[in-house]
Amino acid sequence: MIPSELDLDWWLDLASLLLILGAAVLTLAAAIGLLRFPDAMARLHSATKPQILGLLLVIIAIALQARSWSTLLLLSPIIVLQMLTAPVAAQMLSRAAYRTRNFVAEQISMDELADSEVEVRTQEIPRVAPPRES
């Protein structure tokens, strides 16, 4: 199955398929993290793995498989757009998670917004606030 002499096309196809497999493993890791992690912030952490690295692997795989400049020209806006918009979405989702108290406070090592205005304004929400000792 493996060619005896150095066959560049065969090795490039093999590399692109291995990159696809790596992206699939990253996606599976994100899915398992979504199921296993306890709060929205940890789930957000696992969700961002295939968004950038997995997409980068798939795009390199397509570039290795197609091997043409026009395909590369079409591939570059995909990763640029994803790198521009994915952090914005993740930041807004995590801010909403913080404001709705959708995280486990014991698992946070540092809370830089603890004494800011956001915390003071939102800690009295009755439906999602943690139970008090009274």
Added chain:
Amino acid sequence: MTLFEILGLAAGVLFAVSAVLVTVRMVRGRSVLDRMIASDVLLTTVILVLGAEMVINGHTDNLVLMIVLAAVASFAAIAVARTIAKQDHEQEHDHEQEHP
């Protein structure tokens, strides 16, 4: 089966299992944010599957679809996050009115 077919099949199985697990999280949810994150991951999986299908079958027909999906993927997350923040403020407002 050749080596390439085995590798492509393995990637397809992994993508399918990931989609099922993400859908489970989207159904179980517990909050709108968890469902939105799961939906985001499912859309990313769709983008990756489009690219993987192009690599396995050796064509470049899905490139425009990948560009459009990558451009609009974050709109849903931003809209839901803003809606939740507005609900948050309204709840806080009502609460302040009830207990001044």
